[in-house]
Amino acid sequence: MMTISWRTRLYIWFRLLLLQASWNFERLQGIGFFYSLLPGLRKLYRDEKLIEVSRKYVGYFNTHVYLAPMVAGAVLKLEEDQASGIADPVLKIDDFKEMVAAPYAAIGDALFWGGLRPLAAGITLFLAIKGILWAPLIFVLTYNLVPTVFRTVFFVRGYRQGMESVEWIQKHRLPDWAIHTKETAIVILGGLSAFMVFSHLNQQQLPGWLGLFTLLPMVLLGLVARKGLSTLLLVFITVASIFLIGLFWADMVFLIAS
């Protein structure tokens, strides 16, 4: 039976870090997926057959960048089986690739972009507001912990289990983890907001209880954002309002003093 050595797999893993180098609106990560798998395909096929198999992989492909290694691992395994003549016809590998890409993308988007990123940012901002210069490094280290595990362990799992890796993903209930991560992120961001407001009021020597009134404009802004108003517009409305109130306040203070 033909096997792909660990060196080649490691090479493929590194190439997956460049998956989106040629991202485009027509085939999205397609060329990148072909580029990543190519060292493995070279070990399995030669000449015309290699070109024929390569053509199959430059087509449309899109999944989450941290879960792509799992798809790549599984596809490699299936190609390996097929090259050894013990597997299903070509169509099944394509079907598998198409079948898993979209659900994996949805899981990854919710878990990483929607959950882990705000969570890590919230934790880091606590430190950054305190003026700790190491905060960015802590962000990079804490955030990358989970994606690195996904990129490595899931690649190994994908290669080891082939199509069965889907069951492994299902068993780990990642969509539930995505929801839990998002909920934790909201709790952290709530604590962060309270911390920022409380510290600011202390610096301005204003009574602390005033900070509880921050909740109302924040919830209102959140509801407006949900209606589709752009962040840019919200920023400029907020900044302009504060700027004008600041000017008005300064004038009032000046008038009272004089």
Add this chain to the structure above:
Amino acid sequence: MTVSLAFGALISLICGLDRVAILQIMISRPIVAAPLTALALGEPLVGLQIGVMVELLWLARLPVGAAVPPDDTQVAIASSVLAIVLGETLNASGMELLLLCLLIAIPLGKVGQYFDHIARQYNVRLIKQVDSALDRGSLLGAEFQHLRGLTSFSLASVGTYAIIVLGGLSIVPFLWPLLQQSLSHSSAWIQLALPLVGIAVILGTINVSRAITLFCASFGMSFLLMWLV
């Protein structure tokens, strides 16, 4: 000044590539990119302050599928460079100048979204060249076309950075004498408001049932604890 701008351009290139094309280890996040830039220019605290204000603003805009979020990486890097370079040129410091640079950089950052779109559109041309390389039987040629995609993303990043920096360098010195005094009345409140707007947008757009309840409970509990202790 030229050296500072060049350092900024180099960091904008590296962080810009991390954003989409390679790695995705999040050195492109404003909380990392801005302090990194400011550290290279010798004033890391300026970058940290900018990073805190920009990090949460567009965090709710997810890079899902073909969606292109605004380029907060270049906004953070360019405003750090502007704040430091103009601080020396105008002999000014403090939150007011930093805020002015950031508020000029934020709308100019919209260009980044446009450039990123063009880069991805330009990369469509690579498909044809990959296909013809495979027709010729040249796998090396096909691999090379993939790596060529990095050029468009690099140009988009550095182009966005250049537009924000050039825009800032021409607008801020003109506005600074007019707004310096007025901004001093509200700068501390604006500094607080920017991350709070970002959190509010996340709260409004995050796909979690009872998000507002969770947020209010967490805010209230934390606030009361800090107030009472």
